[in-house]
Amino acid sequence: MSGEAASTTPLRMSRRVMNLAYVLTQNARRHGDRPGFVWGEKSWTWREINAEVSALAAALSARGIEKGDRILVHSKNGEQMFWSMFAAFRLGAVWVPTNFRLMPDEVTYLATASGAKAFLCHGAFPEHAAVVKGRSLAFTWRIGDEGGFGETTVRQAITAHAGARVENAAVEHDDPCWFFFTSGTTGRSKAAVLTHGQMGFVITNHLADLTPGTTEQDASLVVAPLSHGAGVHQLMQTARGATTVLLPSDKFDVPEAFRLIEAHRVSNLFTVPTILKMMVEHPAADQFDHSSLRHVIYAGAPMYREDQKAALKKLGKVIVQYFGLGEVTGNITVLPAALHEEEDGPRARIGSCGYERTGMQVQIQDDQGRDLKPFETGEICVIGPAVFAGYYDNPEANAKAFRDGWFRTGDLGHMDDEGFVYITGRASDMYISGGSNIYPREIEEKILTHPSIGEVAVL
Template identity: 85%
Template sequence: MSAAPLRMSRRVMNLAHIMTQNGRRLGDRIGFVWGERSWTWREIDAMVSALAAALAEQGIVKGDRILVHSKNCEEMFVSMFAAFRLGAIWVPTNFRLMPDEVTYLATASGAKAFLCHGDFPEHAAAVTTADFTWCIGESGSFGTRSVAEAMKAHAGVDVANADVEHDDPCWFFFTSGTTGRSKAAVLTHGQMAFVITNHLADLTPDTTEHDASLVVAPLSHGAGVHQLMQSARGAKTVLLPSEKFDITEAFRLIQAYRVSNLFTVPTILKMMVEHPAVEQFDHSSLRHVIYAGAPMYREDQKRALARLGKVIVQYFGLGEVTGNITVLPAAAHEEEDGPQARIGTCGYERTGMQVSIQDDGGRELKPGETGEICVIGPAVFAGYYDNPEANAKAFRDGWFRTGDLGHMDAQGFVYITGRASDMYISGGSNIYPREVEEKILTHPDIGEVAVLGVPDPVWGEVGVAVCVPREGAVTPSESDMAGYLATKLPRYKMPKRFFFWDALPKSGYGKIPKRLVRDELEARGLLDLTKQG
């Protein structure tokens, strides 16, 4: 007779306990720096309790959603842990969104409270579904009160961390919405405890309270996850003084605070290592310069390694998997091409995670065969909030389907070919833009490129390459580019047209979404090649 399955509570640590721990053990150490101001861990923990008490007074309880639309600042950082402390759900937005987009997020999440930065009165006015609105910072005069006033009124109040279980939601992580409306990926206390541990093990091992982390991206998404795991080790968080990405100021802060790690995306890292400031300030304290969000082109990798040394770390992961799919640690980045370089890989499986390359039917493919990258493990989110249709599409036999195409070699290193939506078919052949982009970027005068397929009456689709010349370089002609690539690409992969722009459109996180490039091509009348002679 088999034993009955155990049905026990899966009680876990409330993530706000990180602040409790830091306040106790590291109370006098600086935990947060922004401009000329700094806060100790004891002060931050007290601010978290004060804001939690103020929110509780307004009726916020476990499970309620708190929408936060804000530029990076100390009150946004505190709001995360205040929500966690109550067992409520933190719902941050990209502060660059328009008022109608934030209104949609408020409705989709069912937000009960809205904390809005003072620079966005139009957003505050547009969100009418929340029970109350509070203003973040000193620049605004809307809402029933400011977050600072709310914390001051409850200063000294000690709020205990709410009891939570493994699957209790703590964060609605809105996807960037590459297709259709953004979706709320539900992150839980138990899942995020694993993510913190995994990030520390795989991305910034040996992190302690003596380290410092520079924030160069919005705390609403990947940078927020990064700072959460840095906080778990008591490392101080250093913000840029404004939302403007000032590279000189970034390197000055790295030198001033002996910054040991930062999280960014390839396009931002590329800008940093190509800026004169990289030679003007001491950045020898950097041990882990983490880039994610998109693959980094090989030529850009080489340049970063030459400027910073062997400190860059790549990971591949989506918001739905909280960044936990693969890692390519610093030691695996090679400065020179060769057998050891594994050019194009995004690394191997993260600790505790399993990756499978699958065909359309869910069959696992052999090494070297291209299919969809799928993943299982404790970092996978709980599903999309109130969206059964999206959940049905996202999961198959328990595997989360990333929508990214790639293959795995015999040693388990994963190579991303591109988004399934980016691939185009020309004359019956599958073309993966990333492969073509890598070849184009070996041209000494090209700094950025985006390749995508456009309709063609003969071949079905053909490729076009939108190129950005390097600063000071002479812009090549289309025939120059075709001649340069003639020995590097088979003819069927050669773009039919090359366009040269001053810049490529970028998202609020510094990525180059193909949908934005396609929109710009359409706006310029360049999608229909049959009308261009």
């Protein structure tokens, strides 16, 4: 090496990463004959899934879908919806799933906002197919057999290209793969851009922090729409070859959920506190064997302490909490099963959503962006590889969401001196009474300790 000082200029190199659809390639090769997806009486092996996804990717490619194109998907849970995610990834296109409960005009807005070129619409939603138009939209295909709209059906497209072999497109770290639409609680929904590189980290992080030890021997039950958090969860389960099991209908049926848990020896599921509460309180919890469960993950909202206790008593020490927005793909904090205590006390971490996720950093900041001391309330902010690339075509929203590189969650809370985070609530929820800041969540927790009260909302 010469005596001259080494250059500190960063190298401008390609940041090639694994295409997310490669996890199917791996599974077809290593676990080809194992079941990868179960829905009702139907079951598909990993080899069959990989072939179906390739056929769908070939059909979309033949219709003009290329790398970077957006594919809008409005569908209830089902195998074709799940295939569409991997087909989009395989082509280097962008998967744009919607909440299937949205009204036609709302989906029309998402089509326009995302610049979608293709629309895959479930047959149960002919009104959506009829009105969804956009400057970029080239065609509509129908998911499922019902309904009579669309250029063709996804099943017909797959059949027409059966046997096609489609390689996974070359992608770089920042190439978008998924537009994750926010709930729009503060206005119109915004498309959070998730990328192949970011999601590769998210898969690894979820497996490490939420369902450690997952293998192809495991099974995961889906009790939420695959368009959002459940889709991320099933993507990371797919990365380990675990079987995804769907409920037979879009109606949540507690006895059927427990029956499937027993029948398939389900080891993990992703849900929200209200659904978990329903499962715990239903007589079916005592009628089926759920001893296979190791990780019952809840997110999306805080879980009241009394409900936590009930879940621990009924299911055992298997519940896992995480806190995270779609923009950070769920990767902010985790409270693992081992730290959920049935009895109150110092070890119970009552009210905490856990500590920082692996590879992520959290700060509680004041309005000027300064890091606050332990137990001081401020805005929860986060940096790390799981943070999204920004909102699509929305510089104003990006300017508000980031400060000095930190993503601002909009949630208020504090951190104790060991790094455990406590969410106080949304800034918009707080109200002032008698000169004091009042957070509804704190009052609700107190009210719920009364044995005669099962549900409460403070406004």
